[in-house]
Amino acid sequence: MAKPLILVSNDDGISSKGIRTLIDIMKEIGEVVVVAPDGPQSGMGHAITVGNTLRLEETDIFGDIKAYECSGTPADCVKIAKHFVLKNRIPDLVVSGINHGSNTSISVLYSGTMSAAIEGALEGYPAIGFSLCDYSSDADFSHVKSYIRKIVMNTLEKGLPSGVALNVNIPPKRNENIKGIKICRQANAKWHEDFDQRYDPNGRRYFWMAGNFVNHDKGEDNDEWAIGNNYVSVVPCQYDLTAHHAMAQLNKEWDI
Amino acid sequence: MAKPLILVSNDDGISSKGIRTLIDIMKEIGEVVVVAPDGPQSGMGHAITVGNTLRLEETDIFGDIKAYECSGTPADCVKIAKHFVLKNRIPDLVVSGINHGSNTSISVLYSGTMSAAIEGALEGYPAIGFSLCDYSSDADFSHVKSYIRKIVMNTLEKGLPSGVALNVNIPPKRNENIKGIKICRQANAKWHEDFDQRYDPNGRRYFWMAGNFVNHDKGEDNDEWAIGNNYVSVVPCQYDLTAHHAMAQLNKEWDI
Numbered sequence: 001m002a003k004p005l006i007l008v009s010n011d012d013g014i015s016s017k018g019i020r021t022l023i024d025i026m027k028e029i030g031e032v033v034v035v036a037p038d039g040p041q042s043g044m045g046h047a048i049t050v051g052n053t054l055r056l057e058e059t060d061i062f063g064d065i066k067a068y069e070c071s072g073t074p075a076d077c078v079k080i081a082k083h084f085v086l087k088n089r090i091p092d093l094v095v096s097g098i099n100h101g102s103n104t105s106i107s108v109l110y111s112g113t114m115s116a117a118i119e120g121a122l123e124g125y126p127a128i129g130f131s132l133c134d135y136s137s138d139a140d141f142s143h144v145k146s147y148i149r150k151i152v153m154n155t156l157e158k159g160l161p162s163g164v165a166l167n168v169n170i171p172p173k174r175n176e177n178i179k180g181i182k183i184c185r186q187a188n189a190k191w192h193e194d195f196d197q198r199y200d201p202n203g204r205r206y207f208w209m210a211g212n213f214v215n216h217d218k219g220e221d222n223d224e225w226a227i228g229n230n231y232v233s234v235v236p237c238q239y240d241l242t243a244h245h246a247m248a249q250l251n252k253e254w255d256i
Numbered sequence: 257m258a259k260p261l262i263l264v265s266n267d268d269g270i271s272s273k274g275i276r277t278l279i280d281i282m283k284e285i286g287e288v289v290v291v292a293p294d295g296p297q298s299g300m301g302h303a304i305t306v307g308n309t310l311r312l313e314e315t316d317i318f319g320d321i322k323a324y325e326c327s328g329t330p331a332d333c334v335k336i337a338k339h340f341v342l343k344n345r346i347p348d349l350v351v352s353g354i355n356h357g358s359n360t361s362i363s364v365l366y367s368g369t370m371s372a373a374i375e376g377a378l379e380g381y382p383a384i385g386f387s388l389c390d391y392s393s394d395a396d397f398s399h400v401k402s403y404i405r406k407i408v409m410n411t412l413e414k415g416l417p418s419g420v421a422l423n424v425n426i427p428p429k430r431n432e433n434i435k436g437i438k439i440c441r442q443a444n445a446k447w448h449e450d451f452d453q454r455y456d457p458n459g460r461r462y463f464w465m466a467g468n469f470v471n472h473d474k475g476e477d478n479d480e481w482a483i484g485n486n487y488v489s490v491v492p493c494q495y496d497l498t499a500h501h502a503m504a505q506l507n508k509e510w511d512i
Binding site: 040042043044045046047048049050051053054055056075076079080082083084106108109110115118122150151154158160161163164167180181183184185186188190193194195197198204205206207208209234235236237238239240241242243244245246247249250251253254255256 | 510
């Protein structure tokens, strides 16, 4: 089998430790091409750049590996990679991350890391977003390799169901004894925001958003439970948002 | 019954014609509070402002109606509305739009309009995003009122299934004889991007993203079919992205 072609992106920016770790693992598996944001794009959700221009510049920061930094969002990176970098070559895999911080549960909606993966899935490519549940910029990634490798090899060998991207979260290094990999559903949890009100030197009010993550889910089959119990969580995510069960209810109850 | 409390937001910005139209319809139904972006936020998906500050300023552009413009994304607007504007009051409904342009099918992922609605649903509020399938900034909204009113009254009277927000698209005015309202699933269609490469006055390359919408869906139960056949489409959308059907497949096939 020819070496698989692997497109790598992220949302923390091309100079983050997480993407370097991911590239190091991927280059042992296949031919790596990197297209990643030129700066942090955390919390960008599935944003794309529609009313503004995009920049794309080649960089040698990863040595021999073909790499580009892009001024846009993670979803932009995958789109422009397809058109201007890969051109007629079809990637065997799109990977995004490793994110510095958890993307379990509802955080998947806000996650730039996962938007790159979902954008890959939209194009029909097998795609995975990886996150380490440790927010520090110099987080210890030394324990992630075997889990990422196992998930990637399974994906390359067996493919993924159509219309699905994987959301993978990995417990932090400080949690000893990772017990294994669990296929999970998205936990029913949410962010409870708080806004810190301040005044600038001109006396004008501004805010910083802060938030606490609150888990309402009592199940043991979800990603929050998995991380809390030292498993690597794998949630298959779809981009068909239709609540099919709700269609029958609306058709029955509504007077239209 | 007391007048329902209705929170209004959008992604085209507080001065757009679409939000003015929506406010005019809502103020006949309930007490309206507006928190909307201070400028265009199209294509922002479910982005939130995490590494930057937010501004929130009261404005009298809608006369007696309590209104605020916010420097953040549509999702930010709903979050800050909950904390700083509504405080302990619980809205009976969150509406977003009316977007200048279609948000059918996969566009729901990129849509700032729908992210405000989904953010409302996350908070447990009934929530609806409205879009007019006409991209012009001075689009004709004169035909939308009866459809929006009917959808809002059904929602207020019957509620929505838990974890669901509605994605409503309305055919443009130029399509005569709207046939009614259809509950739909999200069409299986996608954007085929194109990047227009240009050079700035300093000789540096930049890009504009453009795209063509291509419908791969042959069904007659989806939102693209509905709009193409002059129906108002209503897609119930969920924020649990888990592809439940894929969990069994991965558990069976994967060697973990």
